[in-house]
Amino acid sequence: MASVVEYKGLKAGYYCGYCESREGKASCGMWAHSMTVQDYQDLIDRGWRRSGKYVYKPVMNQTCCPQYTIRCHPLQFQPSKSHKKVLKKMLKFLAKGEISKGNCEDEPMDSTMEDAVDGDFALMNKLDIKCDLKTLSSDLKVSIESEEKEKEKSLKKEGSKDLIHPQAIEEKLGSGEPSHSIKVHVGPKPGKGADLSKPPCRKAKEMRKERKRLKLMQQSSAGAFEGFQAQGQPVSLLPKAKSNQPKSLEDLIFESLPEDASHKLEFTRFLCNSPLEAEHPANGPECGYGSFHQQYWLDGKIIAVGVIDILPYCVSSVYLYYDPDYSFLSLGVYSALREIAFTRQLHEKTSQLSYYYMGFYIHSCPKMRYKGQYRPSDLLCPETYVWVPIEQCLPSLDNSKYCRFNQDPQAEDEGRSKELDRLRVFHRRSAMPYGVYKNHQEDPSEEAVVLEYANLVGQKCSETMLLFRH
Template identity: 85%
Template structure:
């Protein structure tokens, strides 16, 4: 549908029912029919911790600003896509979390059989090696017992690569252990009587002066983004916001954010030159990312990832003034599309159930999405869409320069297809929006 004008609360309610906007064009995927279902995804910025690849992007930007040019050999095709190591780490974290809920019986038959056959091969291989070692040891004993020269018996065999340590060499020791041993021997030489006790006493912290605990707290997202640069930094990055053309009406309530609600262009200026623009909507409960476009000459800076992290930090900043504004919407998550799957790496995050419109942690959704493209995430079979349109007659229609409820409007219509279209609209937008928004009919 085309939105001529819309309040930020109406759009908030619409995106919480699976809608999105592109300019003034509003759309909602038909989830159970499309080849690639698009699930609305939101991140929880207040609990967000940047991953290893996120930190690399932020440090790369700081290094570029401080020192100038950096290697451009590792440009990312998808600006917001994480590295493989992050994806693997996320998968392992998910497997660990779901380990208590899954067993071999939940796997498909073919996959289970392949696992079992691999396990049998490993067992046979290990038994064969043990048998060879046993035969070899028996041969050695027979030779020794028969009186053959000992030099003809090779007691030590060099292990195969990856099969164990080389017994002809001393066992490896950590450098820390070696230093402790040297220190102990030195103390014993200096004081033979009490060297060992003195060494142990020095290793233990004094009771009256306990050692200060080292701070292992990771740097916050803000610390990583706003880390101070040297005075002679090679580049200067500026960040500005401007209102942009949008169907959303700008609002500035006293309890809202300082910049107000509405649609904004976040502009990234490098040394006076604009290199990227992020389009966002600031809504009552979230910052919604619309899209980002950037100068391809600066793709080596991973501007997609950088802008997403800046927007998450911006959401946290807005939350300080407006507590109910606490989510970051990233658009659609498409599990079957690698170019859209990366959004699931911004954790913690939730997916919107396409049938009941409740938010479900993404960890609970991924096992189902591995087997089915379209999924109902709400596990309660009795749950229904609480915001569904229950009384279509109260739907508001704008017809011939007049506002009227649908119950009045339908009495003036004789086209049977008109009712089907209006009822479909009511079902898609829900009862609350159908009573607040005006459906234009000519």
């Protein structure tokens, strides 16, 4: 199995959805007929990113809004206050039916679909959140429809129009802005008084006194704990010490709900159609490597679908689209936090899988800086392709849209193409080294195109992927 790609070359001077420049954008792209997960891992570590089967790389020193590859460290990640508010908002909604009001929209979209080079496939502009689902790639629609058909007959009757509305296309990582919430439960009717089936409300001052009393009891009984336990007394009778440790991401996401919870949120995962070839190595994650749909089901109704790529060293977020009727749940933020937790789970089985790639960070567009809130995180140097902590990059980005993050002026791109003749070509149904292929070519422009491709993908990928040539 080998990756087969068709290089499309440079596309410059077209519309940018970030700054609305009509002719400011520049990128190079290629069509991936098939691709191994390792090749794609190596490509995104050189600044590439896929939209469907189209794989593109911004020309960083030319494009109007440089897009820097960003990755998060899930093993060290701690949710911020705004992240915790989103998770607690979801828990309150599931447990008690509370809904939010006010401004609870997620941050703007990132790159969901890059513009087509030849116009031969339907792709979306990154900020066009009003785009109808008909503009999605046919492969994605067919995959989603086939998955829905497998559900119960009652779900079929709802139809796809109940699943996604216009304005439902949304990139994953929202800001998690705090919002106020109100309960949808109706209180006691006039004249009925308080609900006597529930314990009376307690003042905050009384609750603080109670916590202090329990803490003193715990301290006084600490010395006698071993003897108390040895006499056969149940440990559960001891007052529990209040932990000073903040709740982990998993504690907030997987907190148990009451039996009478108002709502039920479930998740399913399916392989989806993409250029990435699914792989199931013995030492890999149980679900294998490849592209997956993560479906979010609320009370039997699908409300969101996220697409992720599970690669040898990371989970890469592709995009998320959801029913806008549930935007009050900040599903962009919530799905990102769940995927960070999912990456942690995969790491337990596959130790080298330890990063969460969030696509591109665009510092020159203030609305697209929200990914910097997921820390610790790194940005990829666009010249040497080494990872640099985002804190070290921000001062430079404040002064210039395009920056080299590697502070060593002598450092070079270690993965650059060094031996062009070893590049692999697929020509007339045969794979061959470029050194053999070029002996039969008379077009003087051919070598310039191949050299441009080789410099962009690097020596490693140029030797493992097959470059299709007519």
